[in-house]
Amino acid sequence: MKIDRRGFGTLFAxxxxxxxxxxxxxxxxxxxxxxxxxxxxxxxxxxxDTVALxxxxxxxxxxxxxxxxxxxxxxxxxxxxxxxxxxxxGNYAGSVQQRxxxxxxxxxxxxxxxxxxxxxxxGCISLLSGLDYELIRRNPKVLLGYSDITALxxxxxxxxxxxxxxxxxxxxxxxxxxxxxxxAVLTEPRAGYTIPMxxxxxxxxxxxxxxGIRTVTQGVATGALMGGNLSxxxxxxxxxxxxxxxxxxxxxxxxxxxxxxxxxxxxxLDLALGFDKAAALVIGICENCGPEHEExxxxxxxxxxxxxxxxxxxAVSGYSIGHIRNQFTLPMxxxxxxxxxAQTLTLLDSAVS
Numbered sequence: 368m369k370i371d372r373r374g375f376g377t378l379f380a381x382x383x384x385x386x387x388x389x390x391x392x393x394x395x396x397x398x399x400x401x402x403x404x405x406x407x408x409x410x411x412x413x414x415x416d417t418v419a420l421x422x423x424x425x426x427x428x429x430x431x432x433x434x435x436x437x438x439x440x441x442x443x444x445x446x447x448x449x450x451x452x453x454x455x456x457g458n459y460a461g462s463v464q465q466r467x468x469x470x471x472x473x474x475x476x477x478x479x480x481x482x483x484x485x486x487x488x489x490g491c492i493s494l495l496s497g498l499d500y501e502l503i504r505r506n507p508k509v510l511l512g513y514s515d516i517t518a519l520x521x522x523x524x525x526x527x528x529x530x531x532x533x534x535x536x537x538x539x540x541x542x543x544x545x546x547x548x549x550x551a552v553l554t555e556p557r558a559g560y561t562i563p564m565x566x567x568x569x570x571x572x573x574x575x576x577x578x579g580i581r582t583v584t585q586g587v588a589t590g591a592l593m594g595g596n597l598s599x600x601x602x603x604x605x606x607x608x609x610x611x612x613x614x615x616x617x618x619x620x621x622x623x624x625x626x627x628x629x630x631x632x633x634x635x636l637d638l639a640l641g642f643d644k645a646a647a648l649v650i651g652i653c654e655n656c657g658p659e660h661e662e663x664x665x666x667x668x669x670x671x672x673x674x675x676x677x678x679x680x681x682a683v684s685g686y687s688i689g690h691i692r693n694q695f696t697l698p699m700x701x702x703x704x705x706x707x708x709a710q711t712l713t714l715l716d717s718a719v720s
Contacts, residue, residue: 404591406700407529409481409507411719412553414443416480419473420537421449422460424515425488427538429453435485435537442550447479459490466490467497470519474499474506481553483537487514492599494519495608500526509553509719512536514622514690517595520699522608524593530718533595533618533688534696541692542567548695556717564686564710565693568652572685577667578652579685582707586681589704589715590646592697594618601632604639612636613644616705616712618697620651620689625659626670633674642674647681647705649712651688681707 418439420432432452439446449469454461461469473482495518503523510519510531520531534549535541541549544565551560564580572579593615594600600619603609610617619636621629642648650671658664665673668684675682683705687695698718705712 404524404528404700407504407507407527408556408718408720409509409530411556412444412481412509415445417445417447417478418481418483418537419447419449419469419476419479420452420483420485421466421469421473422452422454422485423466423470423494423519424460424484424490425458425486426455426460427452427485431485431538435483438537438539438541439483442546444481447473447476449473452485458488460488463490463493463497467494470494471499471502474503474508477506479508481509481511484512484516485537487512487516487536487596489515491515491518492602495522495606498522498526503527503529511549511553511696513620513694514596515599517599518603518608520595521600521603521610524699525608525611528700530698530700532696532698532718535694539692544687544693545695552696552698552714552718554719556719558716559713561711561713562695565695567693568685568687568691577654577656577685578691580710581668581684582682583672583675583684584678584680584682585707586647587704587706587708588616588647588681589702590615591700592616592618592703592712593699594649595620595699597621597629597632597636598624601635604635609639610636611640613640614646616647616649616703617642617645618649618651618686618688621653621656622690623655624653625661626656626665626667627661629653629656629667630665630670630673633671637674642678643680645680648675648678648683649686649688649705650675650684651686651694652691653684654690681705683707686710686712 451465
């Protein structure tokens, strides 16, 4: 095709503006905003309600079961153990079919008002393709847990829109702080609930610096709460259950992982959507995530800064989320406001009905 001087100028201007059609000349555009999902809120918990105790991930022990039962009963609830709670299959709590059976039975049981996994571990990701999402949609109820339970939270949110809760597992050793904020979110359907960071974590930071709050980029941001355990959020990238954190307050936490692995997972999530598409980025307390046996390694803070410092959105680390005693409970999908100056998260909507 012959192009004269005037035609070449027009073509060159079109290339620069990105207006020329065709994939070879298409300009890179910002990903569209995250569509608003219609939330389904589970009924609030009341004293005397029945809680299903199940193990959808890693295997458990009699000692952990006894502790979990004490935890549940101390909160004023009744316990209904899953049929396969004590099963062991490798390091999993039974086969995929057994773990699905307990999860489905808990959602289908009209007596059960909440489902509380005894622990995380590993294996929840294997349940996602076999989950009966319509059963869950018809029987919304509280699902509470963290760590490996992240896979269930993200999949159920994507497929159902049910608000589930990133918080203690049933065998956790809970403090007054974690118990207070967990019960407030699960039992009180009110908007405007503000969660301050745990004073106990700030005191512990005097001897263990990774418990301290670092504000990398200050600001106030509002968005739906979305995220969980970093390795699970990264593992779901590229699947139908991936975490869509656009316009969200993305929260991430990890435990017992070296900085280079944290860098890999953070890079994967950034490549998948772009951290700059989030409303804010909140990193919890990453316990035991310093260099392992490497002679040369970045520190945890240096690793996080590779991803936080380039951002213009509010970005913080050391918030009271993670594999720690003093953690607060986050309702997935509920809109909240992060205030880095006040070091608070305020839930703008109720999490239960």
